[in-house]
Amino acid sequence: MNRFDYVRPHTVAEAIAAAAMPGSAYLAAGTNLLDLMKIGAARPARLVDLNYLSGLDAIEQLPDGGVRIGARVRNADLAHDAAFRRQFPAVCEALLSGASAQLRNVATVGGNLLQRTRCAYFQDTASACNRRAPGSGCDARGGENRLHAVLGWSEGCIATHPSDFCVPLVALGAVVEIEGPAGARAIPLQDFHLLPGETPERESVLTPGELVVAVRLPPEAAGFAAQSRYVKLRERTSYAFAVVSAAAGLRIENGRITEARLALGGVAAKPWRAEAAEAALAGAAPGAAAFRHAAELALAGARPSGDNAFKIELAQRIAIRALTLAAAGTPDRLPALPASPFAPIPGGLHG
Amino acid sequence: MSLSVTLTINRVPRTVELDDPRVTLLDLLRERLDLTGTKKGCDRGQCGACTVLLNGRRVNACLALAISHDGAEILTIEGLAESGVLHPVQAAFIAHDALQCGFCTPGQIMSAIGLIGEGQAGDDPERVREGMSGNLCRCGAYRGITEAVIEATHDMTVTTTREEAA
Numbered sequence: 001m002n003r004f005d006y007v008r009p010h011t012v013a014e015a016i017a018a019a020a021m022p023g024s025a026y027l028a029a030g031t032n033l034l035d036l037m038k039i040g041a042a043r044p045a046r047l048v049d050l051n052y053l054s055g056l057d058a059i060e061q062l063p064d065g066g067v068r069i070g071a072r073v074r075n076a077d078l079a080h081d082a083a084f085r086r087q088f089p090a091v092c093e094a095l096l097s098g099a100s101a102q103l104r105n106v107a108t109v110g111g112n113l114l115q116r117t118r119c120a121y122f123q124d125t126a127s128a129c130n131r132r133a134p135g136s137g138c139d140a141r142g143g144e145n146r147l148h149a150v151l152g153w154s155e156g157c158i159a160t161h162p163s164d165f166c167v168p169l170v171a172l173g174a175v176v177e178i179e180g181p182a183g184a185r186a187i188p189l190q191d192f193h194l195l196p197g198e199t200p201e202r203e204s205v206l207t208p209g210e211l212v213v214a215v216r217l218p219p220e221a222a223g224f225a226a227q228s229r230y231v232k233l234r235e236r237t238s239y240a241f242a243v244v245s246a247a248a249g250l251r252i253e254n255g256r257i258t259e260a261r262l263a264l265g266g267v268a269a270k271p272w273r274a275e276a277a278e279a280a281l282a283g284a285a286p287g288a289a290a291f292r293h294a295a296e297l298a299l300a301g302a303r304p305s306g307d308n309a310f311k312i313e314l315a316q317r318i319a320i321r322a323l324t325l326a327a328a329g330t331p332d333r334l335p336a337l338p339a340s341p342f343a344p345i346p347g348g349l350h351g
Numbered sequence: 352m353s354l355s356v357t358l359t360i361n362r363v364p365r366t367v368e369l370d371d372p373r374v375t376l377l378d379l380l381r382e383r384l385d386l387t388g389t390k391k392g393c394d395r396g397q398c399g400a401c402t403v404l405l406n407g408r409r410v411n412a413c414l415a416l417a418i419s420h421d422g423a424e425i426l427t428i429e430g431l432a433e434s435g436v437l438h439p440v441q442a443a444f445i446a447h448d449a450l451q452c453g454f455c456t457p458g459q460i461m462s463a464i465g466l467i468g469e470g471q472a473g474d475d476p477e478r479v480r481e482g483m484s485g486n487l488c489r490c491g492a493y494r495g496i497t498e499a500v501i502e503a504t505h506d507m508t509v510t511t512t513r514e515e516a517a
Contacts, residue, residue: 006354006372006418031414034375035395047372051419076408080471100485101466103396105408106415238484336477 001037005046010053012179012213019048020181020209026050028072029106031099032115040125041132042116056110056213059084065219068177071110071212075165076101078109088217089330090168090228090247097232097339098164100239110212113166113176113192114204117159117269118241120144130156131200145306147243150315151299152268157200158305159269161193164339166271168230168247171263172221180210189215193270203269224249224261229325231318232265232339242266244315245339248322250286257281257290262298262323267315274298274319286327288320295319356421360384361430369418376420377401377412380427388428388457392487399486402458402465403427409465411485428457431464439506440464443499451490462486463500467507474501 009015019026023045027033036042050056056070059081067087069078078084079095099107121127121139128137140148140158148158166189174189187205194202206212228249234240245265251258260281264272277294284290295316302312321341335343354369360380367383377394380386380403392400394413401412404426431438440463443449450456462483472478479500480493488496 001373004372027416027419029414030416030419031396031411034414034416038395049416049419052421076469080469100396100399101469101482102399102402102409102411102462102485103414105465106405106410238481336475337481 075104087222094164094230119159150302157196167265170271171261177214231322246322248326291323376415379417400458440503443503447495447499449495449499
Protein backbone atom coordinates (compact mmCIF):
# COMPACT_ATOMS: atom_id res chain seq x y z
CA MET A 1 0.00 0.00 0.00
CA ASN A 2 1.31 3.45 -0.91
CA ARG A 3 1.90 6.10 1.73
CA PHE A 4 -0.83 8.73 1.96
CA ASP A 5 -1.80 11.82 3.89
CA TYR A 6 -4.56 11.08 6.35
CA VAL A 7 -7.23 13.73 6.91
CA ARG A 8 -10.08 13.45 9.37
CA PRO A 9 -12.89 15.95 8.68
CA HIS A 10 -15.86 16.31 11.01
CA THR A 11 -18.25 18.07 8.65
CA VAL A 12 -19.23 17.64 5.01
CA ALA A 13 -17.80 21.08 4.25
CA GLU A 14 -14.44 20.13 5.77
CA ALA A 15 -14.46 16.86 3.85
CA ILE A 16 -15.15 18.54 0.51
CA ALA A 17 -12.43 21.13 1.12
CA ALA A 18 -9.93 18.40 2.02
CA ALA A 19 -10.80 16.22 -0.97
CA ALA A 20 -10.61 19.03 -3.52
CA MET A 21 -6.85 18.45 -3.62
CA PRO A 22 -5.95 16.33 -6.67
CA GLY A 23 -5.15 12.73 -5.82
CA SER A 24 -7.55 12.61 -2.88
CA ALA A 25 -9.93 9.78 -2.20
CA TYR A 26 -12.79 9.54 0.27
CA LEU A 27 -12.55 6.63 2.69
CA ALA A 28 -15.82 5.23 4.03
CA ALA A 29 -15.78 1.57 5.08
CA GLY A 30 -12.82 0.92 2.82
CA THR A 31 -13.97 -2.56 1.82
CA ASN A 32 -13.15 -1.84 -1.81
CA LEU A 33 -10.66 1.04 -1.62
CA LEU A 34 -8.30 -0.53 0.94
CA ASP A 35 -8.34 -3.78 -1.02
CA LEU A 36 -7.36 -1.93 -4.20
CA MET A 37 -4.68 0.01 -2.32
CA LYS A 38 -3.16 -3.22 -1.02
CA ILE A 39 -2.71 -4.52 -4.55
CA GLY A 40 -1.58 -1.17 -5.93
CA ALA A 41 -4.57 -0.70 -8.25
CA ALA A 42 -5.49 2.46 -6.33
CA ARG A 43 -2.82 4.84 -5.05
CA PRO A 44 -4.47 7.91 -3.52
CA ALA A 45 -2.11 10.59 -2.24
CA ARG A 46 -4.59 11.60 0.43
CA LEU A 47 -7.33 9.74 2.26
CA VAL A 48 -10.22 11.82 3.55
CA ASP A 49 -11.71 9.65 6.29
CA LEU A 50 -15.50 9.94 6.45
CA ASN A 51 -15.81 7.77 9.56
CA TYR A 52 -15.83 10.73 11.93
CA LEU A 53 -18.40 12.83 10.08
CA SER A 54 -21.62 13.59 11.84
CA GLY A 55 -24.70 12.86 9.78
CA LEU A 56 -25.28 11.18 6.41
CA ASP A 57 -26.29 8.06 8.30
CA ALA A 58 -30.09 8.25 8.42
CA ILE A 59 -32.88 6.53 6.47
CA GLU A 60 -35.45 9.32 6.20
CA GLN A 61 -39.07 8.90 5.19
CA LEU A 62 -39.82 12.04 3.20
CA PRO A 63 -43.14 13.94 3.39
CA ASP A 64 -43.84 13.20 -0.29
CA GLY A 65 -43.63 9.43 0.31
CA GLY A 66 -40.09 9.02 -0.98
CA VAL A 67 -37.11 7.89 1.06
CA ARG A 68 -33.72 9.51 1.48
CA ILE A 69 -30.85 7.20 2.38
CA GLY A 70 -27.74 8.83 3.81
CA ALA A 71 -24.55 7.90 2.00
CA ARG A 72 -22.99 6.49 5.19
CA VAL A 73 -25.87 4.09 5.92
CA ARG A 74 -24.47 0.58 6.10
CA ASN A 75 -25.75 -2.00 3.62
CA ALA A 76 -26.93 -4.34 6.39
CA ASP A 77 -28.78 -1.57 8.24
CA LEU A 78 -30.65 -0.58 5.10
CA ALA A 79 -31.45 -4.18 4.15
CA HIS A 80 -32.86 -4.90 7.62
CA ASP A 81 -34.80 -1.64 8.06
CA ALA A 82 -38.38 -2.90 8.37
CA ALA A 83 -40.11 0.13 6.85
CA PHE A 84 -37.65 0.35 3.98
CA ARG A 85 -38.04 -3.34 3.24
CA ARG A 86 -41.82 -3.04 3.01
CA GLN A 87 -41.42 -0.23 0.48
CA PHE A 88 -38.45 -1.51 -1.53
CA PRO A 89 -38.11 -5.28 -1.08
CA ALA A 90 -36.13 -5.78 -4.30
CA VAL A 91 -33.52 -3.28 -3.10
CA CYS A 92 -33.14 -5.29 0.11
CA GLU A 93 -32.97 -8.57 -1.79
CA ALA A 94 -30.19 -7.14 -3.96
CA LEU A 95 -28.29 -5.86 -0.92
CA LEU A 96 -28.52 -9.22 0.83
CA SER A 97 -27.34 -11.08 -2.27
CA GLY A 98 -24.15 -9.03 -2.35
CA ALA A 99 -20.83 -9.65 -0.61
CA SER A 100 -20.80 -11.32 2.83
CA ALA A 101 -22.47 -10.43 6.12
CA GLN A 102 -19.16 -9.04 7.41
CA LEU A 103 -18.82 -6.71 4.43
CA ARG A 104 -22.49 -5.67 4.46
CA ASN A 105 -22.09 -4.68 8.13
CA VAL A 106 -19.67 -1.91 7.17
CA ALA A 107 -20.01 -1.19 3.43
CA THR A 108 -21.90 2.02 2.78
CA VAL A 109 -24.52 3.23 0.32
CA GLY A 110 -22.18 5.80 -1.21
CA GLY A 111 -19.33 3.34 -1.43
CA ASN A 112 -21.50 0.80 -3.18
CA LEU A 113 -22.24 3.25 -5.98
CA LEU A 114 -18.56 4.06 -6.32
CA GLN A 115 -17.08 0.58 -6.13
CA ARG A 116 -14.68 -0.23 -8.91
CA THR A 117 -14.93 -2.97 -11.48
CA ARG A 118 -13.80 -6.48 -10.55
CA CYS A 119 -12.11 -6.91 -13.96
CA ALA A 120 -8.95 -8.91 -13.17
CA TYR A 121 -6.90 -6.79 -15.58
CA PHE A 122 -7.98 -3.62 -13.79
CA GLN A 123 -6.81 -5.15 -10.52
CA ASP A 124 -3.53 -6.54 -11.84
CA THR A 125 -1.04 -3.68 -12.12
CA ALA A 126 1.13 -5.74 -14.50
CA SER A 127 -1.72 -5.73 -17.06
CA ALA A 128 -2.66 -3.02 -19.52
CA CYS A 129 -5.86 -1.26 -18.43
CA ASN A 130 -7.20 1.98 -19.85
CA ARG A 131 -9.44 2.40 -16.82
CA ARG A 132 -6.56 2.24 -14.31
CA ALA A 133 -3.81 3.66 -16.54
CA PRO A 134 -5.32 5.68 -19.41
CA GLY A 135 -3.77 4.91 -22.78
CA SER A 136 -2.10 1.68 -21.66
CA GLY A 137 -4.50 -0.57 -23.58
CA CYS A 138 -6.91 -3.29 -22.52
CA ASP A 139 -5.62 -6.76 -21.78
CA ALA A 140 -9.16 -7.95 -21.15
CA ARG A 141 -9.72 -7.75 -24.90
CA GLY A 142 -8.47 -11.11 -26.06
CA GLY A 143 -7.89 -12.23 -22.49
CA GLU A 144 -10.04 -14.06 -19.96
CA ASN A 145 -13.23 -12.17 -20.68
CA ARG A 146 -16.18 -14.49 -20.36
CA LEU A 147 -17.63 -12.35 -17.55
CA HIS A 148 -17.15 -8.98 -19.27
CA ALA A 149 -19.65 -6.54 -20.74
CA VAL A 150 -22.11 -7.24 -23.52
CA LEU A 151 -23.76 -3.80 -23.50
CA GLY A 152 -22.30 -0.31 -23.74
CA TRP A 153 -18.65 -1.37 -23.96
CA SER A 154 -15.98 0.21 -26.13
CA GLU A 155 -12.77 -0.96 -27.74
CA GLY A 156 -10.96 0.74 -24.87
CA CYS A 157 -12.76 -1.03 -22.00
CA ILE A 158 -15.10 -3.99 -21.58
CA ALA A 159 -15.39 -3.96 -17.78
CA THR A 160 -18.66 -4.27 -15.87
CA HIS A 161 -19.95 -2.44 -12.82
CA PRO A 162 -20.22 -5.00 -10.03
CA SER A 163 -23.02 -3.57 -7.88
CA ASP A 164 -26.19 -5.49 -7.05
CA PHE A 165 -27.73 -2.63 -5.04
CA CYS A 166 -27.57 -0.23 -8.00
CA VAL A 167 -29.65 -2.51 -10.24
CA PRO A 168 -33.02 -2.18 -8.48
CA LEU A 169 -32.13 1.41 -7.59
CA VAL A 170 -31.76 2.38 -11.24
CA ALA A 171 -34.94 0.46 -12.11
CA LEU A 172 -36.82 2.47 -9.49
CA GLY A 173 -35.55 5.84 -10.67
CA ALA A 174 -33.23 6.60 -7.75
CA VAL A 175 -31.57 10.01 -7.58
CA VAL A 176 -28.04 10.64 -6.27
CA GLU A 177 -27.56 13.71 -4.10
CA ILE A 178 -24.08 15.24 -4.42
CA GLU A 179 -22.29 18.05 -2.64
CA GLY A 180 -19.06 19.59 -3.85
CA PRO A 181 -16.88 22.68 -4.05
CA ALA A 182 -19.40 24.30 -6.44
CA GLY A 183 -22.45 23.45 -4.35
CA ALA A 184 -25.11 20.74 -4.32
CA ARG A 185 -26.72 18.91 -7.21
CA ALA A 186 -28.89 15.87 -7.80
CA ILE A 187 -28.39 13.40 -10.66
CA PRO A 188 -30.56 10.43 -11.64
CA LEU A 189 -28.61 7.26 -10.86
CA GLN A 190 -29.15 6.27 -14.48
CA ASP A 191 -26.91 9.18 -15.50
CA PHE A 192 -24.42 8.87 -12.62
CA HIS A 193 -22.11 6.17 -14.02
CA LEU A 194 -20.44 6.73 -17.37
CA LEU A 195 -20.00 4.22 -20.17
CA PRO A 196 -16.33 3.81 -21.09
CA GLY A 197 -16.24 5.28 -24.60
CA GLU A 198 -12.85 6.89 -25.17
CA THR A 199 -12.40 7.76 -21.48
CA PRO A 200 -12.90 4.62 -19.37
CA GLU A 201 -10.99 6.25 -16.50
CA ARG A 202 -14.00 8.53 -16.01
CA GLU A 203 -16.37 6.22 -14.17
CA SER A 204 -18.96 8.67 -12.86
CA VAL A 205 -20.05 12.27 -13.22
CA LEU A 206 -18.33 13.22 -9.96
CA THR A 207 -15.74 15.99 -10.22
CA PRO A 208 -12.79 16.37 -7.80
CA GLY A 209 -14.00 16.96 -4.26
CA GLU A 210 -17.60 16.00 -4.95
CA LEU A 211 -19.15 13.71 -2.36
CA VAL A 212 -22.23 11.51 -2.63
CA VAL A 213 -24.30 12.52 0.40
CA ALA A 214 -27.52 10.57 -0.17
CA VAL A 215 -29.56 8.40 -2.52
CA ARG A 216 -33.22 9.28 -2.86
CA LEU A 217 -36.02 7.00 -3.99
CA PRO A 218 -39.03 8.84 -5.41
CA PRO A 219 -42.50 8.22 -3.99
CA GLU A 220 -43.77 6.34 -7.07
CA ALA A 221 -40.98 3.78 -6.63
CA ALA A 222 -42.79 2.31 -3.61
CA GLY A 223 -45.72 1.52 -5.93
CA PHE A 224 -43.90 -1.62 -7.06
CA ALA A 225 -43.49 -3.03 -3.53
CA ALA A 226 -46.06 -5.82 -3.96
CA GLN A 227 -44.45 -7.15 -7.14
CA SER A 228 -40.72 -6.67 -7.33
CA ARG A 229 -37.76 -9.01 -7.26
CA TYR A 230 -34.03 -9.19 -7.85
CA VAL A 231 -32.46 -12.30 -9.41
CA LYS A 232 -28.73 -12.87 -9.63
CA LEU A 233 -26.85 -15.70 -11.28
CA ARG A 234 -23.48 -16.43 -9.69
CA GLU A 235 -20.71 -18.94 -10.29
CA ARG A 236 -21.20 -20.22 -6.76
CA THR A 237 -24.26 -20.22 -4.51
CA SER A 238 -23.29 -17.28 -2.30
CA TYR A 239 -20.67 -14.59 -1.81
CA ALA A 240 -19.92 -13.96 -5.48
CA PHE A 241 -20.47 -11.18 -7.96
CA ALA A 242 -23.19 -11.45 -10.59
CA VAL A 243 -22.54 -13.14 -13.89
CA VAL A 244 -25.79 -11.46 -14.84
CA SER A 245 -28.63 -10.12 -12.70
CA ALA A 246 -31.98 -8.43 -13.14
CA ALA A 247 -34.34 -6.31 -11.06
CA ALA A 248 -37.99 -6.27 -12.05
CA GLY A 249 -40.98 -4.35 -10.71
CA LEU A 250 -44.55 -4.58 -11.96
CA ARG A 251 -47.85 -2.86 -11.29
CA ILE A 252 -50.71 -5.05 -12.47
CA GLU A 253 -54.38 -4.00 -12.57
CA ASN A 254 -57.25 -6.02 -14.01
CA GLY A 255 -54.92 -8.55 -15.56
CA ARG A 256 -52.81 -5.96 -17.38
CA ILE A 257 -49.41 -4.49 -16.57
CA THR A 258 -49.93 -0.78 -16.00
CA GLU A 259 -46.27 0.00 -15.38
CA ALA A 260 -43.05 -2.03 -15.44
CA ARG A 261 -39.47 -1.52 -14.37
CA LEU A 262 -36.54 -3.63 -15.52
CA ALA A 263 -32.79 -3.23 -15.09
CA LEU A 264 -29.84 -5.55 -15.61
CA GLY A 265 -26.60 -6.02 -13.70
CA GLY A 266 -23.30 -7.59 -14.72
CA VAL A 267 -23.77 -6.64 -18.37
CA ALA A 268 -22.24 -3.16 -18.67
CA ALA A 269 -20.06 -0.55 -16.98
CA LYS A 270 -23.21 0.80 -15.35
CA PRO A 271 -26.45 -0.59 -13.98
CA TRP A 272 -28.47 -1.01 -17.18
CA ARG A 273 -32.05 0.19 -17.22
CA ALA A 274 -34.09 -1.42 -20.00
CA GLU A 275 -36.55 1.31 -20.89
CA ALA A 276 -37.66 -0.14 -24.22
CA ALA A 277 -38.58 -3.34 -22.41
CA GLU A 278 -40.47 -1.37 -19.77
CA ALA A 279 -42.44 0.44 -22.48
CA ALA A 280 -43.32 -2.82 -24.23
CA LEU A 281 -44.58 -4.34 -20.99
CA ALA A 282 -46.96 -1.47 -20.25
CA GLY A 283 -50.44 -2.56 -21.25
CA ALA A 284 -49.44 -6.18 -21.86
CA ALA A 285 -50.86 -9.21 -20.11
CA PRO A 286 -48.25 -10.57 -17.69
CA GLY A 287 -46.94 -13.89 -18.94
CA ALA A 288 -44.23 -15.77 -20.76
CA ALA A 289 -44.80 -14.15 -24.17
CA ALA A 290 -44.66 -10.59 -22.87
CA PHE A 291 -41.67 -11.32 -20.66
CA ARG A 292 -39.73 -13.02 -23.48
CA HIS A 293 -40.40 -10.06 -25.75
CA ALA A 294 -39.29 -7.61 -23.05
CA ALA A 295 -36.11 -9.58 -22.40
CA GLU A 296 -35.25 -9.57 -26.11
CA LEU A 297 -35.73 -5.81 -26.22
CA ALA A 298 -33.56 -5.38 -23.12
CA LEU A 299 -30.66 -7.14 -24.84
CA ALA A 300 -31.40 -5.85 -28.34
CA GLY A 301 -28.17 -3.88 -28.59
CA ALA A 302 -25.99 -6.52 -26.96
CA ARG A 303 -22.90 -7.96 -28.60
CA PRO A 304 -20.14 -10.10 -27.14
CA SER A 305 -16.88 -8.39 -26.14
CA GLY A 306 -15.02 -11.70 -26.03
CA ASP A 307 -15.88 -15.23 -24.95
CA ASN A 308 -19.14 -14.04 -23.46
CA ALA A 309 -21.86 -14.42 -26.09
CA PHE A 310 -23.57 -16.79 -23.63
CA LYS A 311 -24.25 -13.85 -21.34
CA ILE A 312 -26.71 -12.37 -23.82
CA GLU A 313 -29.05 -15.36 -23.72
CA LEU A 314 -28.37 -15.80 -20.00
CA ALA A 315 -29.30 -12.18 -19.26
CA GLN A 316 -32.53 -12.64 -21.20
CA ARG A 317 -33.40 -15.71 -19.17
CA ILE A 318 -32.59 -13.99 -15.88
CA ALA A 319 -34.71 -11.00 -16.93
CA ILE A 320 -37.61 -13.33 -17.75
CA ARG A 321 -37.19 -15.04 -14.39
CA ALA A 322 -37.14 -11.72 -12.52
CA LEU A 323 -40.30 -10.60 -14.31
CA THR A 324 -41.97 -13.97 -13.66
CA LEU A 325 -41.10 -13.83 -9.98
CA ALA A 326 -42.28 -10.22 -9.75
CA ALA A 327 -45.59 -11.18 -11.35
CA ALA A 328 -45.96 -13.96 -8.77
CA GLY A 329 -45.67 -11.34 -6.01
CA THR A 330 -43.08 -10.25 -3.49
CA PRO A 331 -42.77 -12.97 -0.82
CA ASP A 332 -43.58 -12.05 2.79
CA ARG A 333 -40.11 -13.15 3.81
CA LEU A 334 -37.05 -13.06 1.61
CA PRO A 335 -35.88 -16.53 0.58
CA ALA A 336 -33.02 -18.15 2.46
CA LEU A 337 -30.82 -17.48 -0.56
CA PRO A 338 -31.76 -13.94 -1.59
CA ALA A 339 -31.94 -13.43 -5.35
CA SER A 340 -30.94 -17.02 -6.07
CA PRO A 341 -32.21 -18.46 -9.36
CA PHE A 342 -32.26 -21.84 -7.66
CA ALA A 343 -35.15 -20.90 -5.39
CA PRO A 344 -38.33 -22.59 -6.67
CA ILE A 345 -40.87 -20.52 -8.56
CA PRO A 346 -44.53 -21.00 -7.61
CA GLY A 347 -46.20 -23.12 -10.27
CA GLY A 348 -43.10 -25.17 -11.00
CA LEU A 349 -41.74 -23.10 -13.87
CA HIS A 350 -38.16 -23.78 -14.82
CA GLY A 351 -35.58 -21.89 -16.66
CA MET B 352 -2.69 15.10 13.88
CA SER B 353 -1.86 12.45 16.47
CA LEU B 354 -2.10 8.97 15.11
CA SER B 355 -3.06 7.43 18.41
CA VAL B 356 -6.18 5.30 18.72
CA THR B 357 -7.92 4.10 21.84
CA LEU B 358 -9.83 0.87 21.45
CA THR B 359 -11.60 -1.23 24.04
CA ILE B 360 -10.36 -4.69 23.16
CA ASN B 361 -11.92 -7.64 24.96
CA ARG B 362 -13.26 -5.21 27.58
CA VAL B 363 -9.83 -3.64 28.23
CA PRO B 364 -9.09 -0.08 27.01
CA ARG B 365 -5.90 0.03 24.96
CA THR B 366 -4.25 3.14 23.55
CA VAL B 367 -1.86 2.57 20.70
CA GLU B 368 0.40 5.14 19.04
CA LEU B 369 0.42 4.46 15.33
CA ASP B 370 3.54 5.38 13.40
CA ASP B 371 1.70 4.92 10.12
CA PRO B 372 -1.97 5.35 9.11
CA ARG B 373 -1.78 2.24 6.93
CA VAL B 374 -2.09 -0.17 9.86
CA THR B 375 -5.19 -2.31 9.54
CA LEU B 376 -7.21 -3.36 12.53
CA LEU B 377 -6.01 -6.91 11.85
CA ASP B 378 -2.32 -5.97 11.91
CA LEU B 379 -2.89 -3.84 15.01
CA LEU B 380 -4.31 -6.85 16.84
CA ARG B 381 -1.73 -9.33 15.64
CA GLU B 382 1.47 -7.32 15.33
CA ARG B 383 1.10 -4.56 17.93
CA LEU B 384 -1.00 -6.21 20.63
CA ASP B 385 0.04 -9.86 20.26
CA LEU B 386 -3.56 -10.97 19.86
CA THR B 387 -2.77 -13.58 17.23
CA GLY B 388 -6.00 -15.55 17.62
CA THR B 389 -7.46 -13.42 14.84
CA LYS B 390 -6.01 -14.94 11.68
CA LYS B 391 -4.70 -13.37 8.50
CA GLY B 392 -5.82 -15.55 5.62
CA CYS B 393 -6.29 -13.68 2.36
CA ASP B 394 -5.94 -10.15 3.80
CA ARG B 395 -8.47 -9.06 1.15
CA GLY B 396 -11.88 -9.63 2.70
CA GLN B 397 -12.48 -12.86 0.86
CA CYS B 398 -11.95 -15.59 3.46
CA GLY B 399 -13.31 -14.29 6.78
CA ALA B 400 -10.44 -15.65 8.91
CA CYS B 401 -9.94 -12.18 10.40
CA THR B 402 -13.55 -11.75 11.54
CA VAL B 403 -13.94 -9.84 14.82
CA LEU B 404 -16.85 -8.01 16.41
CA LEU B 405 -16.56 -4.24 15.98
CA ASN B 406 -19.07 -2.47 18.22
CA GLY B 407 -20.94 -5.77 18.37
CA ARG B 408 -21.03 -6.41 14.61
CA ARG B 409 -18.96 -8.95 12.71
CA VAL B 410 -16.49 -7.36 10.30
CA ASN B 411 -13.34 -8.24 8.37
CA ALA B 412 -10.48 -6.75 10.40
CA CYS B 413 -8.21 -6.86 7.33
CA LEU B 414 -10.27 -4.26 5.46
CA ALA B 415 -10.50 -1.69 8.26
CA LEU B 416 -7.88 0.90 9.04
CA ALA B 417 -7.28 1.05 12.79
CA ILE B 418 -7.08 4.84 12.56
CA SER B 419 -10.71 4.96 11.36
CA HIS B 420 -12.06 3.33 14.50
CA ASP B 421 -10.90 5.41 17.46
CA GLY B 422 -13.17 4.72 20.43
CA ALA B 423 -14.52 1.41 19.09
CA GLU B 424 -15.15 -1.75 21.08
CA ILE B 425 -13.50 -4.86 19.66
CA LEU B 426 -14.18 -8.44 20.66
CA THR B 427 -11.78 -11.14 19.46
CA ILE B 428 -11.59 -14.88 19.98
CA GLU B 429 -9.33 -14.26 23.00
CA GLY B 430 -12.13 -12.38 24.74
CA LEU B 431 -14.82 -15.05 24.54
CA ALA B 432 -14.11 -17.54 27.32
CA GLU B 433 -14.67 -16.10 30.77
CA SER B 434 -13.16 -17.63 33.93
CA GLY B 435 -12.15 -20.64 31.91
CA VAL B 436 -15.69 -21.35 30.68
CA LEU B 437 -15.99 -21.58 26.93
CA HIS B 438 -18.49 -19.46 25.05
CA PRO B 439 -21.47 -21.58 23.86
CA VAL B 440 -20.31 -21.24 20.24
CA GLN B 441 -16.82 -22.46 21.14
CA ALA B 442 -18.29 -25.42 23.01
CA ALA B 443 -20.61 -26.25 20.12
CA PHE B 444 -17.72 -26.19 17.63
CA ILE B 445 -15.90 -28.76 19.75
CA ALA B 446 -19.02 -30.89 20.23
CA HIS B 447 -19.70 -31.00 16.49
CA ASP B 448 -16.11 -31.44 15.25
CA ALA B 449 -16.58 -28.17 13.35
CA LEU B 450 -12.92 -27.88 12.41
CA GLN B 451 -9.96 -29.80 11.16
CA CYS B 452 -6.83 -27.65 10.86
CA GLY B 453 -8.41 -24.85 12.90
CA PHE B 454 -7.01 -21.88 11.00
CA CYS B 455 -10.41 -20.49 9.99
CA THR B 456 -12.02 -21.39 13.33
CA PRO B 457 -11.58 -18.10 15.24
CA GLY B 458 -13.14 -16.26 12.32
CA GLN B 459 -15.89 -18.84 12.00
CA ILE B 460 -16.72 -18.55 15.69
CA MET B 461 -16.71 -14.75 15.73
CA SER B 462 -18.85 -14.74 12.59
CA ALA B 463 -21.28 -17.22 14.14
CA ILE B 464 -21.64 -15.03 17.23
CA GLY B 465 -22.36 -12.10 14.95
CA LEU B 466 -24.88 -14.15 12.97
CA ILE B 467 -26.71 -15.30 16.10
CA GLY B 468 -26.82 -11.72 17.36
CA GLU B 469 -28.32 -10.55 14.08
CA GLY B 470 -31.23 -12.94 14.65
CA GLN B 471 -32.01 -13.47 10.97
CA ALA B 472 -31.11 -17.13 10.45
CA GLY B 473 -32.69 -18.98 13.38
CA ASP B 474 -32.31 -22.74 13.09
CA ASP B 475 -32.77 -22.94 9.31
CA PRO B 476 -29.63 -24.65 7.94
CA GLU B 477 -30.00 -22.92 4.57
CA ARG B 478 -30.10 -19.49 6.22
CA VAL B 479 -27.18 -20.41 8.50
CA ARG B 480 -25.10 -21.51 5.52
CA GLU B 481 -25.97 -18.33 3.63
CA GLY B 482 -25.24 -16.20 6.72
CA MET B 483 -21.85 -17.89 7.17
CA SER B 484 -20.82 -17.71 3.50
CA GLY B 485 -18.26 -15.00 4.25
CA ASN B 486 -16.13 -17.58 6.10
CA LEU B 487 -14.28 -20.11 4.02
CA CYS B 488 -13.04 -23.43 5.43
CA ARG B 489 -10.43 -25.11 3.29
CA CYS B 490 -10.80 -28.35 5.22
CA GLY B 491 -14.47 -28.44 4.33
CA ALA B 492 -15.86 -28.68 7.85
CA TYR B 493 -19.01 -26.87 6.79
CA ARG B 494 -21.43 -29.58 7.90
CA GLY B 495 -20.13 -29.51 11.46
CA ILE B 496 -19.98 -25.71 11.44
CA THR B 497 -23.64 -25.48 10.41
CA GLU B 498 -24.66 -27.97 13.10
CA ALA B 499 -22.60 -26.13 15.72
CA VAL B 500 -24.11 -22.76 14.84
CA ILE B 501 -27.64 -24.16 15.04
CA GLU B 502 -26.95 -25.82 18.40
CA ALA B 503 -25.33 -22.67 19.78
CA THR B 504 -28.25 -20.59 18.51
CA HIS B 505 -30.57 -22.87 20.46
CA ASP B 506 -28.39 -22.86 23.59
CA MET B 507 -28.00 -19.10 23.60
CA THR B 508 -31.71 -18.52 22.99
CA VAL B 509 -32.66 -20.89 25.83
CA THR B 510 -30.15 -19.19 28.12
CA THR B 511 -31.49 -15.77 27.24
CA THR B 512 -35.05 -16.89 27.85
CA ARG B 513 -34.09 -18.32 31.28
CA GLU B 514 -32.32 -15.11 32.23
CA GLU B 515 -35.34 -13.07 31.21
CA ALA B 516 -37.61 -15.33 33.27
CA ALA B 517 -35.37 -15.08 36.34
